[in-house]
Amino acid sequence: MQLDPRSITVMTALMAAVLGAVLLGVRRNYPPSIRGLLPWSLAPMACALAAGVYAMQGLLPDPVVAQSGNALLLAGCGLFYFGSQRFFGRRVTWRLWGGIALLSLAVLTWFLIRPDYRLRVAVFTGTMTACVLAHARLVLRDGRGFAARLIAGTLLLQAAVLIARGLAAFWVDGPASSRFAMTTVQTAYIASYCFSALLLSVGVLLMASERVREEFELLATRDALTGALTRRAVLQAGGEEFDRWRRYEQPLSLLLLDIDHFKQVNDRHGHQTGDRVLAEAVAVMREQLRATDRLGRYGGEEFVILLPSTGPEAARASAERVREALAAHEPAPGIPPCSASLGVAWTQPGDASLDALLARADAALYRAKAKGRNRVE
Template structure:
């Protein structure tokens, strides 16, 4: 039954690996590891049909090989340097163990002890990686607990095997300790892949959330992500009585850049300006691309004076020569709107900052304008005109 469930988990992991080949590391190695464990189970089932002197070394080495690939997969998942030396050392030492205590000096308890310690080295290394690099989340704790449980069982089995007769003298009648080990190992064949898929699913969830909230070209927030950040900051501002400010930024003559240099260069300009804007902000601020060449910045706990200072800093950075910069020069027009009232919503702030931006465009571009109070603003249809900023 464990083998059948391992086949099912291998299919699930293989499907996930095909769907997210580069997003989640280690899935391919875990699939290969499960295939190794499945193959080892098939080989063990052939006991009696194939001579033991040939079957046991191959089956046990394949089993160690599969467990080692799972360890490698976990390391790749967490971005840790792979311990290939431990992987190869484990299954090669498995062959040495067989050569000594199966052929030269037949001793089943010693063979059990040595194989248990080799498996322990692989599973405990996996446990250490999860503890050190894993996210502080229930999924990682569950995965770590399973690895630790298997490690403790292997340690117990190895120590008991070193005692006289503690592990029994054959694979099928090894006493209660041996039976407990076989039961735990059978369950872990299923539970460890489940633990890994739990942390992998958590990673995929965060990845999908990030993709839904980020602009794929510039990696800054998109409109949806910006709205979520504003909602959080607005609640904090209401509780603490701190001000908010919004900046609307638009590239000047961006259409001319695309026409003259091509859209590929235009995309590079968008990535560059996103980086320049981000470098001028604090960690509590947020920048988003609303489409085309329009960017929006949320400045938390910011009065008008600081908002203007940030805008000036951005324009100053754009005017400075940057070594190795092969992009065409460009400028930004910026409109600033400070929250008039804690009850003012995001749409109102964006409308006023857009109007200030439009005024900056009308007055010559490459400049900063601050929005007046909402009641003093003319009810001009700004948003359609904003599409003609270039």
């Protein structure tokens, strides 16, 4: 069955308009930290307007249809790209691509004055290809997950179609050819534009949703004040490390740390100052830990540090480094210094769960407090 390019263009306009409206509506439900949704919402709408203008060929003067449609389609392509730049926290290069688009439109105007449809197709597809490939490079570099792969794959396929259309113009078209010529090449080109607009809109919506899920997961596993793992998250990680010890017999140690005299800090300086003491203490502790170690807030001013693949001697050395770093740390002006007491425990034959280590570390911590604090037991 021979498809009508004009009908495909009209359907593309309707689909893109609906997708743009959906994106514009759902962006209100996303947190402000998810950036780029407005350009992404406007992009399919610009593509819809471009398709609508193209479909009016024969009703409006050809130069008006050609340049208005080309400008809107370039704007839609650029808006998809600018939305991704904002989403990934990159500088938005709208001036650069705006200049390229204006230069391209100026060249296209010349080939309207001296008509040559083939050269117009070559210039336009070349400009679009450059923008699409820049967008694909950004997503491949900064994106991750299924949505990013969907967007990158769609962009690369779109670039391949654009290149093929630009080259084919010199074989299948003539200087006076029409945009809606009933050729297989032109029909495939317009149809691919329809599907790419659809897939890009779906892809950016999925990518924004994945980012929201990541932020919720981060909130669920990170203590809002200190950035350390929450009690639940660190105990879950500890359970996984304990299972690894039982299965592979890799050593596992655990530190239980308590900030000394923290109640006095709150009573004398206020809870806001106490919060800053905890935040600074966590920052100091992190500097003394390995990438594989896990630091979690156990409750109040008490913290748990998991030390995978670490035996008793190495664990005690790590605890001493943390204690000395806290004692030597010079806090910001107005923040009182702090020290910490630490209890060290490690896996032993007969341990049935992580609770056994926590109980021994807790007993060691109370011995450290009883012996004067600011020490490791």
